Amino acid sequence: MAVGKFDTTATRSSYDVVIIGGAMYGSAVAWFLTDNPDFDGTVLVIERDPTYQNSATAHTNSCIRQQFSNPLNVKISQFGAAFIKGFKGLMGNDPRVPDLSIQSYGYMYLADTDAFADQLRAAQKVQIDAGAATQLMTPAQIKEAYPFYTVDDIVLGSINLIDEGYWDGGTVFDWWRRSARERGVEYITGEVTSMHVVGPRVHSVTLANGDAIACGKVVNATGPRGARTAKMAGIQIPVEPRKRFTWIFSAEQPLGQVLPLTIDPSGVHFRQDGPKTYLAGGHAHPDLAVECDDFAMDHGLWQDKIWPTIATRIPQFEAIKVITEWAGHYDFNTLDQNAILGPHTEIENFFFVNGFSGHGLQQSPAMGRGTAEMLTYGEYRTLDLTPFGFERIAAGRPFAESAII
CATH class of the missing domain: 3.50.50.60 (FAD/NAD(P)-binding domain)
Incomplete structure (x- = not known):
């Protein structure tokens, strides 16, 4: 049967x-x-x-990054990137298996306090020592490279454009x-x-x-x-289930360049999804354990926190339309x-x-x-x-x- x-x-x-x-x-x-x-x-x-x-x-959301604070996690992701890029060969060059790549638009961490900026600096040193290509950026440098961001409150940014982004x-x-x-x-x-x-x-x-x-x-x-x-x-x-929410949306005024996976100081994150769509994610506060079968959406979270955060950071996203949404779970290690x-x-x-x-x-x-x-x-x-x-x-x-x- x-x-x-x-x-x-x-x-x-x-x-x-x-x-x-x-x-x-x-x-x-x-x-x-x-x-x-x-x-x-x-x-x-x-x-x-x-x-x-x-x-x-x-x-x-199927992304990969090397921007970790723990050097072993950096090395783990470096092997992951090599595995993804060499996937077909590692699967024995089976003709049915596709070649894979990483859309390396990078993760953009944005710090809005000196303490957070110091964390990014310390993490970058760990990442560089492990062979990653993480760059620190001043607000002026961020604005020059990504003019759609509002950076008036930003102290420092951190991005790595090699082997960081979406993969299948x-x-x-x-x-x-x-x-x-x-x-x-x-x-x-x-x-x-x-x-x-x-x-x-x-x-x-x-x-x-x-x-x-x-x-x-x-x-x-x-x-x-x-x-x-x-x-x-x-x-x-x-370990406990923690709920994480994802939204796919389109914008009335799409950006003129690829949007990195942006981690706003609020904890909300958003990135390029398709050629004309974007993805956003976040969680409720407080971030509590849920039942394993609880996948109900929190629609107020989008209206009250996610959308306002996105629109403040990227004013072009003031007029956006949600296409689809879902809730999933992290297996969260509380230690x-x-x-x-x-x-x-x-x-x-x-x-x-x-x-x-x-x-x-x-x-x-x-x-x-x-x-x-x-x-x-x-x-x-x-x-x-x-x-x-x-x-x-x-x-x-x-x-x-x-x-x-």
Whole structure:
């Protein structure tokens, strides 16, 4: 029996790796396992909704940046950019796979206080030391390069025009999933409702239909539901769903040049979307956790905050028309807004890929590769991702990232 694209019953009773969640991260881990010549185990991906219509992957704005405050996050995005640009070759030059690129219009961070400007200066040094091409801009320089901005209140700007902008995350996800299945990874439709933990290991997972599946290792790739999944193994993680809103709009007076992904000091962000359309995003205040199935729009937020902010920063956007809108979720790590990766400290075969706090899509190549290495070798072989480990969560010791949108 099949629902959507996947069967509802696994073909085996036991798998070497069971991945719970089949969206961007579940499929990244699955694909990188199949791409690792030293891994020869069986893999099952369990996805509760094969349409993915309410997944964080489906609601993403699909951008990549190197402007982080943490040098490891910079390196992670640099690998992501290289992976995107070399995607076809990395997928074995399969003629069905398209060539991909990055629309590098850059991220423009705007600081309106000296303290915020100092943060941009400190972050730029981290980025330059890591090999990024971030430039600091005075208000006059911003106005000269992008005359549509109002910069009267701005102290400093920061932008990187190399490997920062939009990329086609949907195509990468589709091909990771498709290629993984063609290489033998099994996907089924189902919802894990409990786990049987014996000593320091998860022995099996049980689905809503009653099927129990034994697992050598289990990977939590359930995005905003990550804390619920971890709780089934008796594990607490500081991850919760936070609602993020997106609007696509057209302007009566379109800009004469491409709009960078602009992070206004208010926290509202907006960028070029299509040739004649733009995208804006933001969140409510206070920014509280929501239920996993809460995707209701906050129409007052657009009217009271998002549109006024956009029109103040870019006066040409005083007359705009919303074309479409949606709400999605961040899997927000309340400790430090960074990922939780790798094995649990006590349940030794339970692995995390959780808590990305909004920058998960761009980090999926490096984090998927790293997780596959950890599952195969018990260690990271390329980029050392151990600072994202659960040890810091258990100790309440933040591995901080301040550049969160």
